[in-house]
Amino acid sequence: MxxxxxxxxxxxxxxxxxxxxxxxxxxxxxxxxxxxxxxxxxxxxxxxxxxxxxxxxxxxxxxxxxxxxxxxxxxxxxxxxxxxxxxxxxxxxxxxxxxxxxxxxxxxxxxxxxxxxxxxxxxxxxxxxxxxxxxxxxxxxxxxxxxxxxxxxxxxxxxxxxxxxxxxxxxxxxxxxxxxxxxxxxxxxxxxxxxxxxxxxxxxxxxxxxxxxxxxxxxxxxKAKLITKPDVQKMYQPRDKFSHKGTFGHALIVGGSYGKMGAVTLAVKACLRAGAGKTTTYIPESGYTILQTAVPEAMVIAAQESKHLVDFSVSNEYEAIAIGVGLGTDVKTMKGFKKFLETNKTQLVLDADALNLLAQDKELLKLLPKNCVLTPHPGELERLVGKWKNDFDKLKKTVSLSKSIDGVVVIKGAYTITVYHDQYYINSTGNPGMATAGSGDVLTGIITGLIVQGYDVLTAAVFGVYLHGSTGDLAAQQTGYNSLIAGDLIDFLGDGFIHLFRSDNVPQETAGNNRKNSN
Ligand SMILES: NC(=O)C1=CN([C@@H]2O[C@H](COP(=O)(O)OP(=O)(O)OC[C@H]3O[C@@H](n4cnc5c(N)ncnc54)[C@H](OP(=O)(O)O)[C@@H]3O)[C@@H](O)[C@H]2O)[C@@H](O)CC1
Ligand SMILES: Nc1ncnc2c1ncn2[C@@H]1O[C@H](COP(=O)(O)OP(=O)(O)O)[C@@H](O)[C@H]1O
Ligand SMILES: [K+]
The missing domain is CATH 3.40.50.10260 (YjeF N-terminal domain)
Incomplete structure (x- = not known):
């Protein structure tokens, strides 16, 4: 709209x-x-x-x-x-x-x-x-x-x-x-x-x-659009009968540090649930057993270092790499991150500590490949673009950032705004129950999962944000706002997809019939 x-x-x-x-x-x-x-x-x-x-x-x-x-x-x-x-x-x-x-x-x-x-x-x-x-x-x-x-x-x-x-x-x-x-x-x-x-x-x-x-x-x-259900219905790519896991891409999630492996777990699960064909995580060695146990569907590459990632040398077999969740900002991690950006050619989604590392050395922004997706919450955004005077100034600064990196910036929060050059896509879904640790990691996984399946980065961001929010709305109907946790967003993501094509106004009779059938 x-x-x-x-x-x-x-x-x-x-x-x-x-x-x-x-x-x-x-x-x-x-x-x-x-x-x-x-x-x-x-x-x-x-x-x-x-x-x-x-x-x-x-x-x-x-x-x-x-x-x-x-x-x-x-x-x-x-x-x-x-x-x-x-x-x-x-x-x-x-x-x-x-x-x-x-x-x-x-x-x-x-x-x-x-x-x-x-x-x-x-x-x-x-x-x-x-x-x-x-x-x-x-x-x-x-x-x-x-x-x-x-x-x-x-x-x-x-x-x-x-x-x-x-x-x-x-x-x-x-x-x-x-x-x-x-x-x-x-x-x-x-x-x-x-x-x-x-x-x-x-x-x-x-x-x-x-x-x-x-x-x-x-x-x-x-300049601005409000993204509602009819907008995202057009974005959905149906699956072909003869498709196979290779059709839907291979995602790599790079992140995790001692005490923060959960962030990678959430992101990789969300990436799979969003429909990625294959996922691999690249994490410090101490996370190996955690990841293999928590997400058997994911492959794991364990780096040599036990607690923080230092070396980021990854192969180029992935359609997209998400980097930053639970990563930490250790000095050695910063060095490795810089080296990675200097050689990387793969599509990137940058979140959390990857954004904090970029904010520590803004010269690194110049190393980002075209069409990457940055998903800052307002605190991370401020570190990247500086203090803003008001919401319009924040949008102006974000437009400058998006243009300078020639990529997408997702300003998270209630009514998340995806900024691409001077276009704003305002999300209409989501609720305060999603203000809970790890829900941003889930979003990173969803957007990455959509990119590897072939969605262009802007569509992946706008559609991913909508799905993340509508899934949160469905989850909250069961959990209430207080008890919603990030893992629920993963559990309900399938419902989020299904509801994309369900009418919001289910007639009473039909709802009654459904209940009868399920009894
Ligand atoms: N297509 C549509 O959208 C339709 C719109 N319609 C309706 O028209 C509304 C817009 O009407 P509007 O243009 O006459 O302006 P409105 O908001 O009534 O302000 C009045 C005037 O006050 C002035 N002024 C400004 N700031 C001031 C201030 N601080 N202190 C003192 N004065 C100040 C300024 O005049 P100025 O003094 O600058 O010449 C301004 O023009 C719209 O919101 C909707 O309700 C519908 O009827 C039909 C379809
Ligand atoms: N009040 C709210 N309404 C809608 N969505 C929200 C609300 N609060 C948080 N969210 C969503 O939850 C996510 C939180 O992300 P983030 O702050 O990065 O969390 P974390 O770093 O713990 O994963 C964002 O996608 C944000 O849009
Ligand atoms: K009024």
Whole structure:
């Protein structure tokens, strides 16, 4: 799903008006109508005081149109115009008049802190103060209004965007943003809904299709995409009946150190479960028995050194090498790692301590082969690119890194973002249960397993991240968040694949039948 910029949405707006022969006021009525339908479907006529705060631009126009529709359906509506500027939009003014013709109680004008209404605890608040047109920090008194609404702790519905949130750049003041309970966003979600600093404001996101011009939406490329099930279904490569293990490649996992062999165990199991034809691990000698016992399906090459890898001389028979899990950052390991990079020609996935070694000597980045995959969590990323000022700056720095190595960088976390040059692929699966030691090692194994089967590196990263998260979601249904451990992600990976092609909305009857059959 494409995430459009504010400028693109305004262009889509104009394309729709031109191609459908409608005006912006018609489009506003459509948007407000969709918001009304959604709210009416939840309330079903239930009478609660509805407090609508409207700005003076088109977001405010949406708010007034919504207010009129709710009044027509006999809801208890109280509207306020937040008069932060005299520069009112045309569509706002039209809806202001329409509202006044509908209601005896006209919208109250708010011009300063003294005008703020008390908000009853049982009120439903609608935030239509600012939308995608916000382009500078809020005036002090408008910020106070946002704080006043947030402090009311009432259920708050943001129209299009929580007011105060910037769409295409960093939000300058995180105290001046509406904390929405639900965000009714038009046509497509906005990038900051998925970034760590701002995601908490938009909460439950409902995308309302207001029918913007289909051609414009299809043909306009976006920097950011939200990766959902239909996107990854297209990525899956079915297996041929006459395929054999040689068809699906040979992966090498290089890593482990004394006390950290588990990381390699998790990565190699995940790699196998992702579908690699063959896997080999290259580990310090002390891990030999551990690996052979824990993963009989994997081959093991034990290095001479007992506790840390020093010599990384590996053959070139592998389709991909994952390096770094449990590796450690011993001085001798660093030397061997450098020597390895100087001669290696195989596709690489670099994680954990391999990233820390790269951060210790950034010159090593120049030795990476084209199209490698780096999978840093935010701490590892910071060591590689330096401190960032905000989420947008983090993305900019990651884009520079991706371009400089001509490879893929996966920023792990909630809504993992895979960055390739200046494209962002935002993952929609996963849960806080996955914040547990070793779950990153599993991801490394999955991505490597996909690469050796023939997925290109970008697809392997985007698809692998999605699968890892959806597997975590399936596992959590059985384990709950607290009890999920990294090994569960391996156990459920098969379910993750199977669910790729299962409908999410299993009808009750079918679910019942399944239960009956399994009894
Ligand atoms: N295709 C679509 O997407 C559709 C969009 N629709 C709706 O329109 C919304 C966008 O409306 P919008 O462009 O009028 O901007 P909005 O957010 O109401 O802001 C109002 C104005 O405030 C100003 N301003 C900015 N910052 C400020 C500040 N800090 N303090 C004071 N003033 C500030 C700035 O004007 P300026 O002063 O810069 O000239 C800005 O223009 C969109 O979110 C959606 O709800 C739907 O109706 C139909 C389909
Ligand atoms: N709150 C969360 N929501 C979704 N995914 C998460 C969350 N927390 C962690 N994860 C995922 O779990 C993995 C953790 O990786 P990492 O920090 O490298 O763990 P480790 O080094 O212990 O293996 C990443 O893929 C990350 O995206
Ligand atoms: K809003």
């Amino acid at each position: 494409k995430l459009f910029s504010a400028k693109q949405l305004k262009e889509a707006d104009q394309a729709t008006e031109k191609n459908e022969g409608i005006t912006s006021i018609d489009l506003m009525e459509r948007a407000a109508g969709q918001a009304f339908e959604w709210i009416d479907a939840q309330l079903k006529g239930q009478q609660v005081p509805i407090y609508i705060f409207c700005g003076i631009g088109n977001n405010g126009g949406d708010g007034l149109a919504l207010g009129r529709l709710l009044l027509n359906k006999k809801y208890d509506v109280h509207s306020f115009v937040v008069n932060y500027s005299e520069n009112r939009s045309k569509c706002f003014l039209i809806n202001y008049d329409r509202y006044k013709n509908t209601s005896k109680e006209w919208p109250k004008l708010l011009k300063s802190v003294d005008d703020f209404p008390d908000i009853p605890a049982n009120a439903l608040v609608v935030d239509a103060i600012f939308g995608i047109g916000l382009n500078r920090p809020l005036d002090q008194w408008v910020k106070q209004l946002v704080i006043h609404i947030n402090q009311s702790k009432t259920f708050t519905i943001a129209i299009d965007v929580p007011s105060g949130m910037f769409v295409d750049s960093a939000t300058p003041d995180l105290e001046a943003v509406i904390e929405a309970s639900v965000t009714l966003t038009f046509q497509a979600p906005k990038l900051p809904f998925f970034l760590p600093e701002t995601a908490r404001f938009s909460n439950s996101i409902q995308v309302l299709n207001i029918g913007l011009d289909g051609n414009y939406l299809a043909e306009t490329p976006t």
